[in-house]
Amino acid sequence: MSKFKLTRRDFLKASGASLFLAGLPIPGYTQDKPPGTISVIILEGGMDGLTAIPPFGDPNLMSMRKAITPENFLKLNSFFGLHPSFNFFSGLMAKNNAAVVHATNFPYVLRSHFEGQNLMQGGGTAPFSETTGWLGRSLDLAKTPGRALSLDMPLILRGHNEVDNFFPASIKSSSKLKDNLIDMITRSHANESAASFGKLKKKVGMEVKNMPRDPASLAVYAGKEMAKENGPLASVIKVDRFDTHANQGADENGNHGAQLTIVDDILKGYKEGLGDAWDRSIILTLTEFGRTAFANGTNGTDHGYGSAGLLAGGMINQSKIIAQWPGLAKRDLFEERDLMSTIDYRSVCAACIEKALGLNHDIIADKVFYTPKLPRVYDYIFS
Amino acid sequence: MNEQFRVAHKLGLMFRPETPLPDDVKSWAISQLHSKSPALGFMLVSRGTNTPIQEWPRELQPSLNERVQMWRTFWINEDLARAKKDGQDSASKQNENRKNLWGERDELKFVHRNIYGEDQLRLRFMAFWINHFTTGNIFDNINTIGHAMDTVVLANLNSSFSDMLYKSTTHPSMLTYLDNIWSSGENSAEARDARKNGFQAGLNDNLGRELLELHSVSPSAKYTEKDIRNAANVLAGWGIELKRTDEWMRSQGADISDYSNLYKKRWAEPGVKNVMGKVINQGKGGLRELTDFLASHDHTIKHLSTKLAQHFVSDNPSKSDIIYIENAWKKSNGNLNQIHTAVIERAILSKEPKFQWPMTWLFQTLRLSGATFVHGWDDLNQDRSIFKRLMRVDKIFVELGQSFWSARQPDGYSSDKAEWISGEMFERRIRFSEAIYKAGRPQYNTIQIMDRIGAGAPTRKLVDGFRNEKEKFIALMCSPELMGLENV
Numbered sequence: 120m121s122k123f124k125l126t127r128r129d130f131l132k133a134s135g136a137s138l139f140l141a142g143l144p145i146p147g148y149t150q151d152k153p154p155g156t157i158s159v160i161i162l163e164g165g166m167d168g169l170t171a172i173p174p175f176g177d178p179n180l181m182s183m184r185k186a187i188t189p190e191n192f193l194k195l196n197s198f199f200g201l202h203p204s205f206n207f208f209s210g211l212m213a214k215n216n217a218a219v220v221h222a223t224n225f226p227y228v229l230r231s232h233f234e235g236q237n238l239m240q241g242g243g244t245a246p247f248s249e250t251t252g253w254l255g256r257s258l259d260l261a262k263t264p265g266r267a268l269s270l271d272m273p274l275i276l277r278g279h280n281e282v283d284n285f286f287p288a289s290i291k292s293s294s295k296l297k298d299n300l301i302d303m304i305t306r307s308h309a310n311e312s313a314a315s316f317g318k319l320k321k322k323v324g325m326e327v328k329n330m331p332r333d334p335a336s337l338a339v340y341a342g343k344e345m346a347k348e349n350g351p352l353a354s355v356i357k358v359d360r361f362d363t364h365a366n367q368g369a370d371e372n373g374n375h376g377a378q379l380t381i382v383d384d385i386l387k388g389y390k391e392g393l394g395d396a397w398d399r400s401i402i403l404t405l406t407e408f409g410r411t412a413f414a415n416g417t418n419g420t421d422h423g424y425g426s427a428g429l430l431a432g433g434m435i436n437q438s439k440i441i442a443q444w445p446g447l448a449k450r451d452l453f454e455e456r457d458l459m460s461t462i463d464y465r466s467v468c469a470a471c472i473e474k475a476l477g478l479n480h481d482i483i484a485d486k487v488f489y490t491p492k493l494p495r496v497y498d499y500i501f502s
Numbered sequence: 503m504n505e506q507f508r509v510a511h512k513l514g515l516m517f518r519p520e521t522p523l524p525d526d527v528k529s530w531a532i533s534q535l536h537s538k539s540p541a542l543g544f545m546l547v548s549r550g551t552n553t554p555i556q557e558w559p560r561e562l563q564p565s566l567n568e569r570v571q572m573w574r575t576f577w578i579n580e581d582l583a584r585a586k587k588d589g590q591d592s593a594s595k596q597n598e599n600r601k602n603l604w605g606e607r608d609e610l611k612f613v614h615r616n617i618y619g620e621d622q623l624r625l626r627f628m629a630f631w632i633n634h635f636t637t638g639n640i641f642d643n644i645n646t647i648g649h650a651m652d653t654v655v656l657a658n659l660n661s662s663f664s665d666m667l668y669k670s671t672t673h674p675s676m677l678t679y680l681d682n683i684w685s686s687g688e689n690s691a692e693a694r695d696a697r698k699n700g701f702q703a704g705l706n707d708n709l710g711r712e713l714l715e716l717h718s719v720s721p722s723a724k725y726t727e728k729d730i731r732n733a734a735n736v737l738a739g740w741g742i743e744l745k746r747t748d749e750w751m752r753s754q755g756a757d758i759s760d761y762s763n764l765y766k767k768r769w770a771e772p773g774v775k776n777v778m779g780k781v782i783n784q785g786k787g788g789l790r791e792l793t794d795f796l797a798s799h800d801h802t803i804k805h806l807s808t809k810l811a812q813h814f815v816s817d818n819p820s821k822s823d824i825i826y827i828e829n830a831w832k833k834s835n836g837n838l839n840q841i842h843t844a845v846i847e848r849a850i851l852s853k854e855p856k857f858q859w860p861m862t863w864l865f866q867t868l869r870l871s872g873a874t875f876v877h878g879w880d881d882l883n884q885d886r887s888i889f890k891r892l893m894r895v896d897k898i899f900v901e902l903g904q905s906f907w908s909a910r911q912p913d914g915y916s917s918d919k920a921e922w923i924s925g926e927m928f929e930r931r932i933r934f935s936e937a938i939y940k941a942g943r944p945q946y947n948t949i950q951i952m953d954r955i956g957a958g959a960p961t962r963k964l965v966d967g968f969r970n971e972k973e974k975f976i977a978l979m980c981s982p983e984l985m986g987l988e989n990v
Contacts, residue, residue, distance in 0.1 A: 286926045304964070359910075
């Protein structure tokens with residue numbers, strides 16, 4: 120394959136032990152683990168799994184999407200590569216602290232951002248069926264706090280009273296909030312609005328002046344908070360603009376590559392912020408769908424189905440690429456256009472919850488995802 | 503609140519202190535649909551005396567043509583700056599060049615209209631529709647978002663939904679935001695030639711998909727991928743990257759006498775198309791056939807009646823609220839005056855509170871208190887010291903977490919209060935109330951405001967619990983009553 124430049128980091132080849140699933144895993148049972156932390160990076164717009172983790176070993180890849188496939192990808196094994204934007208992530212793979220799941224998605228095939236985003240956060244069996252999110256329900260079961268690093272409260276975290284969000288304000292002529300003021304306003308409100316005002320008191324002591332709001336800085340902050348003795352056990356960061364219908368670009372300088380760089384920076388930020396707590400952390404990406412296997416008419420990609428998920432953290436101790444590769448030949452694509460999803464990403468989320476929060480898989484399957492027969496993939500990721 | 507303010511809170515932006523309250527608030531509300539929409543505001547805030555104006559000067563209201571020319575000039579200068587030519591890379595020239603961009607001035611105009619305009623209901627309906635037809639800022643359309651507001655939404659508020667849908671779909675802001683400017687029909691002359699020369703060309707289905715999913719029928723109509731693709735083929739040819747020269751536009755078969763109507767014949771898909779069972783003719787006129795079909799579709803009527811009810815009537819509109827609006831829609835063939843009248847009637851009838859968006863709340867707070875929290879147009883160029891005290895409008899919107907000039911997804915902002923209730927969002931309300939009190943110097947105190955609006959007993963009790971006026975002001979603006987939430 121001389122057209123690929125595979126020179127720089129072939130060292131990854133040795134560490135990236137890939138695993139191809141032969142069939143759907145069998146549900147099982149694990150003993151309670153000491154709890155870790157779980158962080159979710161939501162990639163809004165639909166991450167292109169075929170660009171992020173190019174399956175260069177598939178003979179069809181280049182004929183379908185030459186203009187949007189990086190040539191300078193890093194080789195993970197004889198089949199899969201890593202986008203050049205994932206500089207830090209490649210180091211994690213080399214250190215056995217990361218994994219990739221490919222050809223995966225939530226079971227949603229209708230290609231709407233808004234239905235897909237709702238489903239991947241709500242974790243129900245249909246879009247807009249839930250008013251709480253899968254992570255919020257998990258935290259509720261584990262009775263642990265979480266925190267969203269955003270101005271709004273994303274659906275994924277709703278469902279547990281102790282969850283909070285954080286996005287430091289920067290408003291001229293406003294000063295420190297007084298407890299008494301917050302208390303009285305809180306008491307005048309009812310229900311969720313009272314609860315939201317009520318949370319402000321805890322923030323009064325926080326140092327928030329001039330805190331940078333770029334995703335990487337938020338990740339550093341999240342990591343530091345989670346590393347604390349009684350810090351939150353979950354966090355969520357959202358990154359948007361993956362919806363590259365036109366001029367997607369191929370490498371780290373392209374439009375999609377720029378977003379992947381942000382993901383890489385976030386992972387780096389988490390590592391820095393977590394410090395020693397990295398060893399008990401798990402971080403995973405989440406996106407509403409992959410993108411079309413073929414580049415469209417405008418050097419971009421339209422909404423698709425299967426994508427890839429990135430996992431990182433000290434709770435992973437063997438780097439892996441987990442995939443049951445469906446192939447890119449037209450007959451192998453979903454509706455002859457999208458990468459098929461062969462692993463239910465809810466299973467991946469469930470495995471991360473099981474590992475980090477010490478919940479039993481069957482309980483997660485039943486109470487969090489309302490799918491008692493959800494396959495358990497824990498062993499593929501963590502053993 | 504008294505009936506006038508209850509209605510103004512739900513449907514409008516609150517009566518300014520100088521505005522007399524109408525006796526018959528329902529008739530007033532309906533007549534608001536026809537009120538004039540000038541671009542009111544202040545020229546200068548910084549020199550001590552505010553200079554009110556009834557209409558922004560002509561040079562501050564550029565036509566689409568002027569906006570496009572400035573956009574091109576901006577890029578020519580940017581290219582020079584990159585090449586370090588003509589001193590364009592100097593800070594002063596870069597600053598000068600940024601004046602070719604209209605985002606901040608359009609935002610300022612929008613804000614002034616909302617704070618000072620007497621057409622408060624029209625402005626709320628304008629915000630609803632501009633949000634429905636979201637064109638988030640991907641920078642490539644920074645000069646056209648404000649124009650879409652005026653010509654797609656405001657200019658069609660008394661027209662029909664099908665007019666507005668067509669205008670929205672063909673506006674450069676939308677065609678750019680949802681990538682249609684790049685899309686060519688699968689069998690168009692453009693795509694065939696490109697393929698012959700080894701280039702990628704063809705369809706981009708982004709706008710076709712969102713036209714069905716968000717702007718009209720919604721997924722409940724159960725259209726197929728084929729319908730989406732065919733809609734994209736109907737759209738192929740519409741829109742041009744505005745950076746391109748007139749000469750290039752002409753070479754693609756476009757008539758450039760009107761930039762709001764740009765269509766590249768070479769990029770159009772030949773042949774008839776079928777979208778959801780409707781046969782659409784080939785050519786430029788096909789799009790109007792498609793948008794008219796979609797505009798009057800039952801699923802569109804249901805989708806939008808529900809959305810209107812949730813935005814204006816109550817957080818949990820009843821079935822009968824929605825059916826009432828649907829019926830007005832059907833009876834009037836999508837006449838927006840009739841639809842909006844039905845919305846007004848149901849909103850007045852429903853005694854449920856309606857939670858208000860952050861930006862609506864901000865405008866309402868400023869109008870109630872008579873605070874001067876936003877700078878004037880000339881302040882942008884003349885007296886920078888004003889910004890020690892006041893925030894720039896773009897910054898205000900960023901902190902509110904809501905802006906029509908931000909980069910965001912095409913579904914726009916939700917009217918569901920669950921999306922807005924969070925500690926951080928509520929902290930912003932407290933902080934903005936304080937900032938408005940300190941920097942905006944309200945002309946009216948809390949007692950005057952509460953008397954005028956007929957504040958409820960729980961609100962008075964809350965405000966009376968504080969001794970200093972600043973805290974009273976914060977408490978009033980963050981009370982359930984003024985946020986549109988239920989009391990304890």
